[in-house]
Amino acid sequence: MPLKTLDLSLKAVRVLQDGSNPPEQGLLLPGWYVDPQTGQHIFYDPSSEKFYTLAGGVYIPLGYMTPAPKQVAVAPGDRLKVTISFKYTGPAITGVTGYYCLGVYGLFGFDEKLVQKTTFNISQVVSPPASPNVSDSFTFTIPADIGANWDDIYVKIFGGSPGIAGEVTTPYLFGYENALTIAGIQPNITEFKIADFARV
Amino acid sequence: MTLDIVFEPMALEPKTFNIGDKVRVTVSFKYVVGVNTTVKLLAGPYYTNIFGKHLVSPCVGQADIPLSAASTPAQGTGMVDFVLIAKSLGGIDNGTYGLRVWVEDTNAIAEQDNVLIVSGNTGGGDTFSAMLPMLMMIMVMGMIMPMTRQMAEGVDEE
Numbered sequence: 001m002p003l004k005t006l007d008l009s010l011k012a013v014r015v016l017q018d019g020s021n022p023p024e025q026g027l028l029l030p031g032w033y034v035d036p037q038t039g040q041h042i043f044y045d046p047s048s049e050k051f052y053t054l055a056g057g058v059y060i061p062l063g064y065m066t067p068a069p070k071q072v073a074v075a076p077g078d079r080l081k082v083t084i085s086f087k088y089t090g091p092a093i094t095g096v097t098g099y100y101c102l103g104v105y106g107l108f109g110f111d112e113k114l115v116q117k118t119t120f121n122i123s124q125v126v127s128p129p130a131s132p133n134v135s136d137s138f139t140f141t142i143p144a145d146i147g148a149n150w151d152d153i154y155v156k157i158f159g160g161s162p163g164i165a166g167e168v169t170t171p172y173l174f175g176y177e178n179a180l181t182i183a184g185i186q187p188n189i190t191e192f193k194i195a196d197f198a199r200v
Numbered sequence: 201m202t203l204d205i206v207f208e209p210m211a212l213e214p215k216t217f218n219i220g221d222k223v224r225v226t227v228s229f230k231y232v233v234g235v236n237t238t239v240k241l242l243a244g245p246y247y248t249n250i251f252g253k254h255l256v257s258p259c260v261g262q263a264d265i266p267l268s269a270a271s272t273p274a275q276g277t278g279m280v281d282f283v284l285i286a287k288s289l290g291g292i293d294n295g296t297y298g299l300r301v302w303v304e305d306t307n308a309i310a311e312q313d314n315v316l317i318v319s320g321n322t323g324g325g326d327t328f329s330a331m332l333p334m335l336m337m338i339m340v341m342g343m344i345m346p347m348t349r350q351m352a353e354g355v356d357e358e
Binding site: 073074075076077078142144146181182183184185186187188189190191192193194195196197198199200 | 212215217221222223224225226227228229230231232233234235237239267269270271272273276277281299301303305306308309310312315
């Protein structure tokens with residue numbers, strides 16, 4: 001497959017994936033592209049209309065991570081519940097896989113540290129719902145060896161019968177950056193001051 | 201791990217101590233830690249010269265401070281004692297010193313210059329230590345001389 005160079009910024013990719021602007025005709029060709037700002041190789045899939053990048057051995061679409069609306073403080077032994085919800089219209093689906101991941105999101109994608117899967121069913125919905133009508137969740141137990149930078153989360157859904165998407169190519173994924181504040185094994189000390197000193 | 205330390209004006213008043221005094225230092229701080237743990241708190245006097253700040257190591261004291269797991273900032277306090285050891289015993293000289301307190305293996309540190317005024321070292325002690333090497337030499341010579349005299353007398357008799 002030929003390697004193509006595209007005058008494209010990641011910001012433009014986000015707009016494209018948001019669906020706010022229709023993709024240009026020149027971007028519809030499938031293949032590899034190079035982001036001129038980062039030099040990163042990205043793959044465009046016209047069927048899903050998304051760009052993909054390599055992370056942990058799989059290709060995941062760009063632009064799926066957003067800043068977390070809040071931060072949750074966690075420590076080893078704590079239980080962290082991650083809940084997803086979405087609007088669904090269509091036939092009933094059985095055996096949908098929910099893929100929950102904690103890790104480190106960086107320049108080269110998402111480094112998955114903790115991964116858990118759930119399986120859930122979706123009932124038939126004939127008219128578009130006004131609010132999210134499907135939800136699923138998983139509760140992580142924070143391990144003792146959690147890294148101080150394992151503060152990113154992403155979730156995706158795929159599979160099922162009839163299938164909604166493949167595991168690697170699913171467009172149904174979403175993540176938060178800096179969603180967690182990790183209290184690790186080493187203490188983090190602030191406001192350290194001498195209160196008093198005296199002879200005893 | 202990056203630790204953010206916020207210094208606040210300590211405004212500690214200088215205090216006078218005598219050699220042999222035990223000084224108790226109390227610190228306060230906030231911390232976050234994922235598991236129950238124990239940190240080592242150390243404190244001691246330091247002096248400043250053109251080469252920088254230097255701890256008077258023989259006078260540094262330490263104490264273990266237990267920290268309960270806290271995922272949100274918790275208030276912590278700690279106390280550590282140190283003894284002002286006499287100069288003649290390798291300790292601290294008379295003068296004015298700073299006070300430094302820190303937590304081992306972190307960058308939590310607090311210090312203030314010129315708050316420890318130390319006195320009580322006697323001049324006699326210093327004179328004795330200065331004369332000690334000479335006294336040792338005289339004692340050794342005192343042991344060697346009789347031995348050499350005996351050996352010389354033994355040779356003459358033969």
